[in-house]
Amino acid sequence: MTPVIRLVRRNARDPRTLALAAALLLLLAAVVVPRLPVTRDGVRVLVVVDITGSMNTRDYIHDGAPVSRLTVAKGALRDLLSRLPCPSHLGLALFSERVPFLLFEPVEVCRDYGAVAGAVDAVDWREGWEGDSHIAEGIFGAIEMAQGLDSDLVFITDGQETPPLPLSGGPTFGGKAGAVRGLIVGAGGYGLAPIPKFDDRGNEIGFWGANDVQHENHFGPPPPDAESRPGYQARNAPFGAEIPTGTEHLSSVREPYLRALAGQTGLAYAHLDDGRHLARALTAAATPRPAKGMADVRWVPGALALAAVLAAYGLFPARYPRGFLRFVKAAGRWP
Template sequence: MTRPDWRTLALGAALALSVAAALQPEIEAKRATYDVVAFVDVTGSMMARDYGGSGAPQSRLDAVKARLSTAVGRLPCGSRFGLGVFTERRVFLLFEPMETCRGFSAIAGAIAGLDWRMAWEGDSRISAGLFRAIEMAAGLGADVVFLTDGQEAPPLRADLSDPFEGEKGKVKGLIVGVGGTELVPIPKFDDFGRESGFFSMSDVPQASRLGPPPEGAEERPGYNARNAPFGEMPEGDEHLTSVREPYLRQLAGETGLGYARLAEPDALAAAIATNANPRPIAVPVDLSPIPAALALIALAALYGAPLTAGLRRRRAAAKGAS
């Protein structure tokens, strides 16, 4: 019986390996996945443009939309992602966490649809919104990602505190600081949604008028016990905005969350994975690339060996002729 030569064996191996690859063999393996709900600040200061350089500045909200959807795509399949918005003192859940790979088109479409017009109030109490976001995420069994520039409107009063009453660190997650460190103006829009300039100092409360008047208010300029118990409004720069990083770091420390500045999608996905709670699940791992690669090697050997031998003969013949 004639033994088949190596070329026949190589061709048969390539055929068998190709069939094996076409069958798409799989095994189950444990993979770390993440369940997160992201709440995006849609208040007015998020329309300030301090991303993208001086040539084509991008608003903070647009920067979040561009980076967040791509970062979600970087999370491992099997992870789940939900989305909500924040304004005033509350958060609103747009949809509960769904699987990121199968539902990516819907997730990306919802993120792209975020708009400042979703804000139902002009105020912005960051701490209250964050605490409610943590509470909502806990009810969903998920971790929280809170994206904001940290600007309170009206500004916080130093004599009044809003402490976190939940269990520190029970809910994992991340506060993402959005915006540059330099003060920039905040765009103003008319009733038809058209930009009409920028807020001025007189348009924005420069100090809080919430709660009882502080001690010593009667000594302030313009004080009137009935009509102006806080005195006259002081001058300030609350009509300008920058990321309030020290304040956001303080909130992260109080709640047990991590903190990161808004970065490129890979860095944002890594920050989410670092600060969220990994949830190992069994996922199918496709093994078809292995037999496909081996089949390619067999074909390369089958057709490459004669070519290499022919080149060697030509080189030898050229050397003999010389």
């Protein structure tokens, strides 16, 4: 055996030599490793945004200033766009009166992010075509629309029916519960807040007062307890003679009502906070739509190679000071 070979043999036993050899092998692996085919779960969702008057209520606080529910909803949606796994598809519709109005069918949000984000920014309460909001009918219509588009549903609303539901109850869901998955997102605070009022040209002119709105819906049959109401008369005053009073001019998120609607239709319910919460709730409720993709895994051997080189330079000391070991042991005993 020549002295050179003996030298190399002896040096090869050094752990730092092994670390460098490992680094070299890992780097070669990083060069040749192919992209791995993976399936990613995207979502395909139709987002319906309630743009009726009560969505202008400013009962969210952002940076110390009150902001409207619609502003928060738009901000959360924009944030959601960037959080959705690629490839995900999102369509947008507006809700006012009793039907959702489809702006565009679901498009790929990663590729067309700018266009979709621009459309979300452009959502405005002034686009509302009528002042009423028959929310239950809107949700049922939206479910049908989402089914037609083969997508899940996110319906953002505060749940305030205008006019109030008839005393005989609201409409019932005719479809199959759970056929469309998704979320009803309740927008608004839990305390009552005044609803801004606007003139014909869209300028704000104060708030809705108690006498401006209908507090009770006298459509349909009177409630069973109508006879006990003051001034009741079967023919002339079947709902009683008193002018109904209430808090319909104020608004809060009608969570129990929205939860009931969600239960009836097989959707999940979430409160509107921000994009992160919305994304989490949506991924939990949505149908996973696996799509084929390619994953670049070269960073794994690359990172290991870096660690090996650093180890060769002794960045991770082989012997730790005694105090450190005592600390680790103590930390291990920690309950």
